[in-house]
Amino acid sequence: MIVRPFKGLRPRKDMIEKVAAKPYDVVTTEEAKREAEKNPYTFYKVTRPEINFNEDVDSHSNEVILKGKEVLEQFQKDGIMILEDKPAIYVYKEEWNGLSQIGIYATFSTEEYREGKIKKHELTRKDKEDERAKHVKLLKAHTGPVFLMYRSVPELDELIIKHTSKIPEYDYTDEIGIHHTLWIIKDENEINEIVEAFKTVDAFYIADGHHRAAAAARAAEEFAKENPNHTGEEEYNFFLAVLFPHNQLNILDYNRVIRDLNGLTEKEFFEKISQKFEIKEIGNTPYKPQEKHEFGMYLNKKWYKLIAKEGTYDKNDVVSSLDVSILQENLLRPILGIENPRTDKRIDFVGGIKGIEELQKLVDNGEFKVAFALYPTSINDLMQVADEGKIMPPKSTWFEPKLKSGILVHLI
Structure with a gap:
């Protein structure tokens, strides 16, 4: 399987707690607006761009979505968010309620998604796919990660875990008690070690974020049609995700x-x-x-x-x-x-x-x-459903802790 380093756009170290926000789909417009009133740097201004408007607006309109792009660019101009100087893989640890999960932020192949190597267990709704694909295309960015997992292999897990002994870039506890730690791997030999190791894996599984994955694949196809020199290596062919070993994940009822x-x-x-x-x-x-x-x-x-x-x-x-x-x-x-x-x-x-x-x-x-x-549905049941190419009923799984938006952005 393909694991690809990328130049992450991320908050300045002292701004991570202000910028990082819950996923766009677990908060209402009103909740996001209230947060923005207290905190002008919240990433909801990008993922929930309708909160940048006073009047009732069509949250799906180009004008509203492009306002999110404008905010993202302004964050970059103001130095609130910085672009990595070279491609990296990011080791990420979440600790919550006595549980711990350690994985990697990287980019992943939309082609492998279309081929079914990145396996799903849920149906997606076309209207939601349309909305997210439009967001990706207009912002030219993946602003929220897909939540992926792989069948745990001790040697692979350890390749990731060993980097947690280094000094982290981010180390903070958020407003609901989740402890986030992020390490940046820029050394090419260390990156290649991880990339090569994952080539031995047969499949990844979507834990959460089916619409984000489907939208990324849809947007990639549209970008490719518009590019007469398409090679398959462009950034739009890869989407942002965090990948964890399956045995560290926690499904709630x-x-x-x-x-x-x-x-x-x-x-x-x-x-x-x-x-x-x-x-x-x-x-x-x-x-x-x-x-x-x-x-x-x-x-x-x-x-x-x-x-x-x-x-x-x-x-x-x-x-x-x-x-x-x-x-x-x-x-x-x-x-x-x-x-x-x-x-x-x-x-x-x-x-x-x-x-x-x-x-x-x-x-x-x-x-x-x-x-x-x-x-709670078990991880093993989820993977068996995906392996058999079947679909779970709606609202079968609730993963916790969830992945925040704004910790890393993938620019296209």
Whole structure:
């Protein structure tokens, strides 16, 4: 597999905490605007460029997106962000809640993505792809990294880890308690050692950032069509990502809340779900599932433990065996009428980072009628789904900690 060094555009050392921001898709416009009011250097001004305007504007318009490009260029002119003097690979460590993951920032081949060597497990939406591809093309930059992983190989992992004994460029803890450390590798021999080692790897897997990867590939094709001298080595043929070994990553539960019981009384609802699940009343204490194929359910001030019965899934099919599939196919669709969880306004999703208590709060305040807590999808299940060329149901995985934007930018 191809791992390619690049000249990163990155915040000045004393500005990293001010510039780096959460991914564009986990904050609202209002949240980004509030941050910008406190901090004029936030990278939201680039990734959420609509916050640079006072009036209600079309956030997808060229004018708005080009304002993000203008801000990025101004950051560079003002020395807030600096361009590396030579191509580098960046070793990156995130520590959170007792967990640690160590990987590399580099650029990766859009051609290998198109060939399926960079494997996906989610469907992408064309409108979101269009939006991100437009952002890449107008800014001529990849402003947010894709989250990649590879099957851990001790020798490969150690090649990366050994660089963490050096003096880092960045070393700080952010506002939510994630400790970020970044080391810069510019020595050509050290870079080549890493590049050559990854040539022995058969595949990379997208953990998070499917739309960013798809958009990068789409933008690359458009850039190539516009370039009569296209060679395949241009910067637009490679996208920004962070690559981690699979065994260091952490998937949290991704839970569901539903607004109503689809016209059923509670008695009718329990009768229907008892056909597919064993039901045990837990009481007032929030119930977090302890293993696969069991679920927590909160309804009318009480928690219940649901256990999937025999026949609710195909043991020989990795997608059918996923808890998100079991819940969807045996309860949400047939009983609660949630045909398409991507588009149905009666369902919402709550990342495990918010805690199981968030589910109880959403039901108790009357916004939702019933909540379901799931056991986290495993990394191995994710990779098996990708290896088999299959697709997971929507909202199957919630990776934490997530990757920030603005730590490194790849200019095209």
